Amino acid sequence: MSKTLQAIRGMNDILPEQTPAWRYLENTVADLLDSYGYKEIRLPILEFTELFARGIGEGTDVVDKEMYTFLDRNEESLTMRPEGTAGCVRAVLEHGLTGGGQVQKLWYAGPMFRYEKPQKGRYRQFHQMGVEVFNLPGPDIDAELIVLTWRLWKKLGLADAVTLQLNSLGSSEARARYRDALVAYLKDRYDLLDEDSQRRLTTNPLRILDSKDGGTQAVLVDAPTLHDYLDEESLAHFEGLKARLDAVGIRYEINQKLVRGLDYYSRTVFEWVTDKLGSQGTVCAGGRYDGLVTQFGGKPTPGVGYAMGVERLVLLLETLGLVPDELNSPADVYICAFGEAAELAALGLSEQLRDAVPGLRLLVNAGAGSFKSQFKKADKSGAQYALILGDDELAKRVVGCKPLRDDSEQQDIAWDALAEHLAACLKRA
Known part of the structure; x- marks a missing residue:
C-alpha cells in the first residue's frame, strides 16, 4: 500500500477557517504601511546562496545549519530565502532604486524557510511581513518604524500584550572591540558554557549573550557590557532614538544582551516581545544595517528595517480573543x-x-x-x-x-x- 501523502513536517496548510484571521492581520498591516507612505515590493523566494552567505554571515546559525540549499540543473547553488532583508537589498541594488541618494521606504510579505525543529509558533515554512528603508541615516526613521509598529499594536488590541526591548550595537569597529573583550572573558570560563555557546565562541560570540542556558547566563552576569564600548556617534544616535520614543510616550526596556541573530545589524536593534506565547515570545524584530549595501558591492547606503512573524501574531490574536467575530x-x-x-x-x-x-x-x-x-x-x-x-x-x-x-x-x-x-x-x- 502506498504511503498516504501529507505535508512536509513544519510546512503547514492554512485552512479556510484560519485564513480570515490571516487576511485581517495582513490587510491591517498593509493599510497602515500605505498610510505611512511605504510601497510594496514583491521578491523571489529563491536566491543565489552567496547572497545569504555574504549578507547574513558565515558562522551564523541561519547560514550554517538552517538554510534550504540545493544545486539546480546548471549546478548553481540556490537557497530558499530564510529572511527578507538580503533579497530586498539585492533588488534595490540591481534596479538602481537607491542611486543618487534616493530614499526608499518599502515593505514585503511572504513565506520564509529555515530548517528548525518545528514547535508551536516556529515552523520550517513561516511567513513574515517586513519593512526596509534606505538612505535615511538618523534616529528619526528608526523611531518612525517603532512608532508605526506601536500604532499597529493599538489597532489590533495588542498594546498591553507586547513590550519593546531596545539596544545599540554601535559601529562595526566598536562591536569588534567589544567582541574581543567578550571572547577573552568567556575563554577563561569556557568549561562553564553550554555546548552551543562553546561552538559560538569561535564563530559568532555575540549570540552567546542571548543564550537560553541558565549556566551560561550566570557566567555572563559579570561579563563586559556592550555599551561600555560604544562609539560617540552611536551613543548620540541611541540617545536621539530614545528621546523620540519618550516624546510620543512609548515605553521600552534597554536590553544590552539583545544582539539579533544576523551579522548585518549595526547601531539600533529592537524586538517587540510578549509573555503570552510561552518560549516563542518575539513577534517583531529588526534594526539598522548601514553596512549591508556595501557588503553587496553598492555605495555606502544607510538601511534600517524590521520583520514581523505572521504565524505568531495570528496565534497571539487568537490566544487573546482579538480576532473580530464577523470574520468567521x-x-x-x-x-x-x-x-x-x-x-x-x-x-x-x-x-x-x-x-x-x-x-x-x-x-x-x-x-x-x-x-x-x-x-x-x-x-x-x-x-x-x-x-x-x-x-x-x-x-x-x-x-x-x-x-x-x-x-x-x-x-x-x-x-x-x-x-x-x-x-x-x-x-x-
Whole structure:
C-alpha cells in the first residue's frame, strides 16, 4: 500500500477557517504601511546562496545549519530565502532604486524557510511581513518604524500584550572591540558554557549573550557590557532614538544582551516581545544595517528595517480573543430559490445586488433542495438575512427577506427596493 501523502513536517496548510484571521492581520498591516507612505515590493523566494552567505554571515546559525540549499540543473547553488532583508537589498541594488541618494521606504510579505525543529509558533515554512528603508541615516526613521509598529499594536488590541526591548550595537569597529573583550572573558570560563555557546565562541560570540542556558547566563552576569564600548556617534544616535520614543510616550526596556541573530545589524536593534506565547515570545524584530549595501558591492547606503512573524501574531490574536467575530461569517445574505424559474431569477438578482451594495457578501443556494434544507444551509452559512424567491414572489415582483439572527418577521420587499433595504439593514447590524 502506498504511503498516504501529507505535508512536509513544519510546512503547514492554512485552512479556510484560519485564513480570515490571516487576511485581517495582513490587510491591517498593509493599510497602515500605505498610510505611512511605504510601497510594496514583491521578491523571489529563491536566491543565489552567496547572497545569504555574504549578507547574513558565515558562522551564523541561519547560514550554517538552517538554510534550504540545493544545486539546480546548471549546478548553481540556490537557497530558499530564510529572511527578507538580503533579497530586498539585492533588488534595490540591481534596479538602481537607491542611486543618487534616493530614499526608499518599502515593505514585503511572504513565506520564509529555515530548517528548525518545528514547535508551536516556529515552523520550517513561516511567513513574515517586513519593512526596509534606505538612505535615511538618523534616529528619526528608526523611531518612525517603532512608532508605526506601536500604532499597529493599538489597532489590533495588542498594546498591553507586547513590550519593546531596545539596544545599540554601535559601529562595526566598536562591536569588534567589544567582541574581543567578550571572547577573552568567556575563554577563561569556557568549561562553564553550554555546548552551543562553546561552538559560538569561535564563530559568532555575540549570540552567546542571548543564550537560553541558565549556566551560561550566570557566567555572563559579570561579563563586559556592550555599551561600555560604544562609539560617540552611536551613543548620540541611541540617545536621539530614545528621546523620540519618550516624546510620543512609548515605553521600552534597554536590553544590552539583545544582539539579533544576523551579522548585518549595526547601531539600533529592537524586538517587540510578549509573555503570552510561552518560549516563542518575539513577534517583531529588526534594526539598522548601514553596512549591508556595501557588503553587496553598492555605495555606502544607510538601511534600517524590521520583520514581523505572521504565524505568531495570528496565534497571539487568537490566544487573546482579538480576532473580530464577523470574520468567521462568509456571508451577509443567502438567497434561497425554489424552482427553475426562481433559480434563474436568483442569479440575475444576486449580480444586481453585488453591483448596488459594494462589499456585500452574498451566497446563492446551489444544488436546489427543499424549503427546509435551503433554510438550514442559509442558517449554517452565518448570513444575517435569507432572501426567498419562489413562484409567488416572482409573480408579485417581490423578494422575501427573513432575518436569521433574531425573531423578526419576514418581509416582502419590492425587487427594485431590495438593495436599499439590505444596505440599511446591514449598516444597522
